[in-house]
Amino acid sequence: MVDNAIDQTYQFRLKILKNMSIILSIAGLLLGAINLFLLNDYVAGVFDILLVLVCIFVCIKIKYKKVKYWYFFLIPYAYILTVILITYAKDVQAGIVYWTFTFPIVIYLLLGKTQGFIGSFVAVCIQTSVIYFKHLTEPDVSIIFVVNFIFTYAVVWVVSHTYETSREVAHDKVINLALKDPLTGANNRLALKEIFHKVIQANSTVALGLIDIDHFKKINDAYGHDSGDYILLKLTEILHENMGAKNVFRIGGEEFVVLFHSDKLDAKILLKSILDDTEKQIFNHRSTPISITFSGGITQIKKDESLSECLKRADVKLYQAKSKGRKLVIA
Numbered sequence: 001m002v003d004n005a006i007d008q009t010y011q012f013r014l015k016i017l018k019n020m021s022i023i024l025s026i027a028g029l030l031l032g033a034i035n036l037f038l039l040n041d042y043v044a045g046v047f048d049i050l051l052v053l054v055c056i057f058v059c060i061k062i063k064y065k066k067v068k069y070w071y072f073f074l075i076p077y078a079y080i081l082t083v084i085l086i087t088y089a090k091d092v093q094a095g096i097v098y099w100t101f102t103f104p105i106v107i108y109l110l111l112g113k114t115q116g117f118i119g120s121f122v123a124v125c126i127q128t129s130v131i132y133f134k135h136l137t138e139p140d141v142s143i144i145f146v147v148n149f150i151f152t153y154a155v156v157w158v159v160s161h162t163y164e165t166s167r168e169v170a171h172d173k174v175i176n177l178a179l180k181d182p183l184t185g186a187n188n189r190l191a192l193k194e195i196f197h198k199v200i201q202a203n204s205t206v207a208l209g210l211i212d213i214d215h216f217k218k219i220n221d222a223y224g225h226d227s228g229d230y231i232l233l234k235l236t237e238i239l240h241e242n243m244g245a246k247n248v249f250r251i252g253g254e255e256f257v258v259l260f261h262s263d264k265l266d267a268k269i270l271l272k273s274i275l276d277d278t279e280k281q282i283f284n285h286r287s288t289p290i291s292i293t294f295s296g297g298i299t300q301i302k303k304d305e306s307l308s309e310c311l312k313r314a315d316v317k318l319y320q321a322k323s324k325g326r327k328l329v330i331a
Contacts, residue, residue: 009171013072016109018062021055021075028052028082043089044096051082073115076106080123088130092141100127101153104160113164120157124150183229184236186250192257195246196307199259207260207267207331209298210314211239214326216254223288228254230285231292235278242274257311264300268331271296275329295321298331 032048035041103123108116135141179191220228239248249257260267297317321328
């Protein structure tokens with residue numbers, strides 16, 4: 001889910017990059033032709049054509065799926081540089097300065113909140129300096145024009161920043177909802193699939209432990225399901241405290257998976273220690289003391305295996321622990 005969400009953001013920005021490159025290519029060709037052949041403004045015309053060449057280059061790379069990360073910086077900053085240079089080279093009255101107001105929109109959409117803020121700030125500082133220089137050298141550029149430019153840019157900047165911030169917050173909430181167990185706050189099975197895939201790719205030494213609370217049905221029957229939920233929460237807290245939240249997953253009912261960044265023998269020692277500490281604790285829910293134990297099965301994650309294969313081996317070990325009287329960890 002995380003990879004899918006990230007990929008969706010990438011595809012969204014790639015589409016913007018492609019469309020922006022096409023639009024700037026068309027605009028650059030049109031304006032370049034006007035500057036070169038009608039206005040005899042060779043400086044502005046050359047800048048326009050150079051921008052067109054950059055955009056065509058990116059379009060070709062997108063077409064053949066050879067896009068590199070820095071292309072997302074190349075297009076907006078080539079565009080910004082072109083606008084600033086032409087603003088400096090031409091009279092402000094030519095109107096190129098108004099393209100400046102699109103800077104925040106473009107940078108935030110392509111680069112996100114942090115890079116959007118930095119890019120928008122740098123761009124407005126440079127462009128404002130250029131316009132102020134024009135104010136000092138061109139009588140038609142009044143100080144009111146400079147002030148209006150700054151505040152108009154600020155409005156567009158604030159709107160762009162607010163939009164991207166809201167989008168990122170919503171994006172993070174969706175991922176959190178998809179990857180977290182709503183009752184305990186532990187990672188869920190989908191999150192385990194994501195992490196397991198990364199573990200396999202990293203080819204690191206990791207053991208997987210499958211935990212099942214002993215006689216959990218009896219707890220629900222004797223004390224009620226709200227007490228059962230309370231026990232799940234307390235066990236999650238214990239596992240988080242000892243293993244770290246990123247390594248704990250509730251995969252259904254009273255079953256948890258924990259990941260150990262060690263071999264299975266060291267993992268067994270640690271999980272047995274957690275079991276001993278859990279057994280000693282008394283959980284009071286609505287003045288009712290409840291004690292619990294759990295059984296665990298541990299297996300070493302193998303290279304190029306699937307999560308289901310790994311869970312099956314851990315489940316065999318868990319079944320052995322249950323068969324031998326529970327309150328055991330077997331690796």
